[in-house]
Amino acid sequence: MRKNYLLTPGPTPLPPEVCEAMARPIIHHRTPQFQNILKEASEGLRYVYQTKNDVFILTSSGTGTMEAAVVNILSPGDTALTVQGGKFGERWTEICQSYGINAEVLDVEWGKAVEPKEIEKRLKAKPKIKAVFTTLCETSTGVVNDIEAIGQVVKNTDAVLVVDAISGLGAIDLQTDSWFCDVVVSGSQKGLMLPPGLGFISVSPKAWKLAESSKCPKYYFDLKEAKKAYDKTDTPFTPAITLIIALCEALRMLKEDGLENVFSRHKKMADATQAAVKALGLELFAPMAASDVVTAAKVPHGIDGEKLVKAMRDTYGVTIAGGQSELKGKVFRIAHMGFIEEFDIIVGISCLEKVLFQMGYKFQLGTGVRAAEEAFLK
Numbered sequence: 135m136r137k138n139y140l141l142t143p144g145p146t147p148l149p150p151e152v153c154e155a156m157a158r159p160i161i162h163h164r165t166p167q168f169q170n171i172l173k174e175a176s177e178g179l180r181y182v183y184q185t186k187n188d189v190f191i192l193t194s195s196g197t198g199t200m201e202a203a204v205v206n207i208l209s210p211g212d213t214a215l216t217v218q219g220g221k222f223g224e225r226w227t228e229i230c231q232s233y234g235i236n237a238e239v240l241d242v243e244w245g246k247a248v249e250p251k252e253i254e255k256r257l258k259a260k261p262k263i264k265a266v267f268t269t270l271c272e273t274s275t276g277v278v279n280d281i282e283a284i285g286q287v288v289k290n291t292d293a294v295l296v297v298d299a300i301s302g303l304g305a306i307d308l309q310t311d312s313w314f315c316d317v318v319v320s321g322s323q324k325g326l327m328l329p330p331g332l333g334f335i336s337v338s339p340k341a342w343k344l345a346e347s348s349k350c351p352k353y354y355f356d357l358k359e360a361k362k363a364y365d366k367t368d369t370p371f372t373p374a375i376t377l378i379i380a381l382c383e384a385l386r387m388l389k390e391d392g393l394e395n396v397f398s399r400h401k402k403m404a405d406a407t408q409a410a411v412k413a414l415g416l417e418l419f420a421p422m423a424a425s426d427v428v429t430a431a432k433v434p435h436g437i438d439g440e441k442l443v444k445a446m447r448d449t450y451g452v453t454i455a456g457g458q459s460e461l462k463g464k465v466f467r468i469a470h471m472g473f474i475e476e477f478d479i480i481v482g483i484s485c486l487e488k489v490l491f492q493m494g495y496k497f498q499l500g501t502g503v504r505a506a507e508e509a510f511l512k
Contacts, residue, residue: 138451141482143273143301143428145323145330146472149387152327155380163375169367175378176364178385182303182326182393183318185310185336190360191381192333193374196300196321199333201229202355203296203317207265207341209349210234214265215256215293217248219279220272221458222298230267233350238263244275244461245430247423250283257291264344265294270302274458276430276467277420278306285314294341300324303334304388305400305427305471316341322377325400325427327384327472331377400426403470403479406509410483411468413505414490414497419465428455428469434495439463445489452485476510 140147161167179189192198212235216226219242230237240256242248257263266288271278281297288295294316299308304325310318322332345357363370388396404426408418411431419430433439440463443456457465468482483502491499
């Protein structure tokens with residue numbers, strides 16, 4: 135028998151309260167009982183989003199909410215600015231292109247954050263841009279972007295700011311309203327401590343104006359229909375009832391902790407993880423813009439990154455993530471979001487040390503663990 139540890143950037147570990155909620159008998163969704171649950175979930179989401187806007191719950195992965203964002207505010211032939219600094223920034227471009235939207239791509243070197251001034255330049259050069267698609271935390275690189283500064287740039291233009299907060303919401307600060315984020319999408323399986331299957335999307339009054347004239351084809355992801363149902367504390371289609379019941383439990387936990395404490399805890403775990411990585415002589419992939427959600431580190435020379443991740447998972451039961459796309463085999467990623475605490479990080483670093491040592495990487499055993507522990511003691 136072996137205990138398994140999940141340190142991946144989604145899915146993340148589930149709190150016992152969430153597991154218990156999902157074990158309850160199913161109820162019907164067109165009932166006052168479920169309406170009460172849906173109301174509580176909606177209020178909790180507004181709290182986590184830090185918004186007064188409606189936050190819709192979709193039965194989909196986070197990518198479904200990304201698609202919903204595109205098809206509800208744009209039309210074929212429109213121009214959008216997509217910020218590409220990793221695999222998920224590229225996804226914005228791919229979705230736009232799938233619906234005949236002209237994607238004005240702003241390429242950012244992987245491992246670096248986008249410069250808000252570059253977005254400002256593009257908007258001034260092409261005033262017809264209707265939407266700016268960005269990412270709060272680029273999971274593939276471990277980079278966090280300055281959404282607050284980007285919001286200051288976009289707010290004074292006709293464009294709307296759309297933020298992929300799938301891996302950041304509930305882990306790092308995102309002030310939807312005060313940062314002028316018009317559409318924010320997220321998913322259930324990361325900072326919100328749930329299984330995959332729910333997507334969330336908030337819409338500002340500015341974005342609703344675009345939605346009124348959107349010509350993209352849509353049916354399941356039509357937010358106008360979602361709004362009609364939402365105003366009656368209902369859903370347009372059959373929701374993921376069990377997951378929404380569990381969502382209420384997760385949101386209660388976040389409320390009880392308080393957002394400031396939640397963000398502080400994530401920062402502490404990120405600091406410890408990054409201190410351990412550096413103590414082992416490894417290089418952070420995004421040293422100037424490392425997020426508090428996931429730490430990406432370069433695989434040391436001569437070590438097979440894919441074998442490193444495989445050995446940790448299959449031999450010792452500690453699952454971290456490898457690199458994606460062009461970073462495959464070149465980086466490994468340790469997540470520290472959601473229902474993860476300091477001793478999970480200590481176990482993860484200890485396992486990383488053991489496998490690196492077995493693969494021939496030279497260092498003093500215990501160096502990373504000590505650095506993490508010292509960081510936690512501060």
